[in-house]
Amino acid sequence: MGHGGEKRTAQITECLINNKIDYVNIPSIKREKMTLKLINNFIISARILSQFLFKVKLFISPIVFLKYTYHGGLYLEIIEKIIEKKKVTAFLWESTKPRFLMLPLIMKIKNIKIVAIPHNLESLVPNQTLGLRKTIAPDWFLFEIQLLNTCNSLFSTSRAETLLLKQFQIKSHY
Numbered sequence: 001m002g003h004g005g006e007k008r009t010a011q012i013t014e015c016l017i018n019n020k021i022d023y024v025n026i027p028s029i030k031r032e033k034m035t036l037k038l039i040n041n042f043i044i045s046a047r048i049l050s051q052f053l054f055k056v057k058l059f060i061s062p063i064v065f066l067k068y069t070y071h072g073g074l075y076l077e078i079i080e081k082i083i084e085k086k087k088v089t090a091f092l093w094e095s096t097k098p099r100f101l102m103l104p105l106i107m108k109i110k111n112i113k114i115v116a117i118p119h120n121l122e123s124l125v126p127n128q129t130l131g132l133r134k135t136i137a138p139d140w141f142l143f144e145i146q147l148l149n150t151c152n153s154l155f156s157t158s159r160a161e162t163l164l165l166k167q168f169q170i171k172s173h174y
Contacts, residue, residue, distance in 0.1 A: 005119045012117055024082055029074040045072030048105045056146045060132045072102035079106055090115055097122055098131040104150050116154040121161055
C-alpha cells in the first residue's frame with residue numbers, strides 16, 4: 001500500500017531484515033531545550049552548511065540558511081546519541097530531498113560511509129522545488145549531482161539514472 005516512496009522504503013527495510021542487517025531509523029527532528037551543547041551543534045551545523053554551499057557555489061537567503069543550520073544542529077544531537085549507543089558503520093540515505101540535505105553532510109564529518117538509495121533524482125521530478133531557493137526542477141540538477149557526489153556509493157532503481165550518474169563520476173549501481 002502507499003505511494004512509490006513508501007513502497008521503496010518497505011523494499012529497503014525488507015532487504016535489511018532478510019539479510020539480518022541491524023539498522024536504526026533516524027527519528028524526525030523536534031524542538032529541543034536550548035543547551036550549550038545544542039548551541040555548539042548549531043555552530044558546527046552552520047560551518048558544515050557554509051562549506052558545502054561555498055563548494056557548490058550556491059547562495060541562499062540568511063533566513064533559509066538559519067533554518068537549515070537549525071535542522072542540522074538538531075540532527076547532530078540525534079546522530080550523536082545514536083552513535084553513542086550503536087556502532088554505526090554506514091548511513092543509508094534514502095530520501096535525497098533537499099530538506100534532508102544536512103544528513104549526508106553530518107555523516108561525512110563523522111566519518112560514516114554514506115550509501116544513497118534514492119527513490120529517484122528529485123531534480124528531474126516535474127515541478128519539484130529546491131527548498132533552499134525555490135528553484136524549480138530541472139534547474140537544480142547540478143546541485144543534486146554535487147550533493148550525491150558526497151556519497152561513497154549509490155544504488156539506483158533506474159538503469160538510465162545509473163548511467164547518467166556515472167557520467168558525473170558518481171559510484172552508481174543499478
